[in-house]
Amino acid sequence: MLQGDRDLFDTLRAAHWPTICSQMCSEAPTRELADLLRSRWTEYGGRIRVDTGDDALLVRALRAWLPMYRGPEMTLLRGESIERYQAGRLGFCWTPNRETAEMFASGLQADYPGGGCLLQCLAPPDAILAAPDAHSRWLGEEEYVLDPTKLGDVEVVTRYPRPQRR
16 A cells, blocks of 8 residues: 555644555655655654654654664753653654754744753764755754653753743
C-alpha cells in the first residue's frame, strides 16, 4: 500500500497514521517516498506525532524510513513549552542554530500554559534519527530529528513567559 501511493503523505487523515507507521516499520521505502516523508516531517512532524498517538511506534517508523544519521554527538537546541518539558514529552525536532530554537521557544511554544523554554542537550549519535534535509535547510531551520527518549541531560537555558492576552 505505501509504495503505490505517491500522494500518501498529502492525503492521509489522522486516523490512518498509526496504521501507516506500523506499515513503515515493515516495508522498505523507495527513495522518493523516504524523501517525501522527510520533507513532510519538517512541515507537519508535530501534527503527525499527535495523530499517531504512540511515540515508540513513531520512532520505529522514522528510524526505518528516514536517512540514517552517521555523524558524531552534537550539541542541539529546541524551543519547547514548559508544560511539555515538565511532563517529559520533549519534541523530536532540534537544531544547532540558537536563533531558530529561540524563535520557537519565545513564539509558538511560549503560547502554551507556563510559557516556553530554550532547551540544550548533547545528543548522542543513537538519539539522532536524521540530519537536516534540503527543505529544512531552505527554511533556515537546520532541523535534526531526534528520539527524545535517548537524550541524557537536557538543560533549560532560558524561559519565556506566556504572552499577555488583551
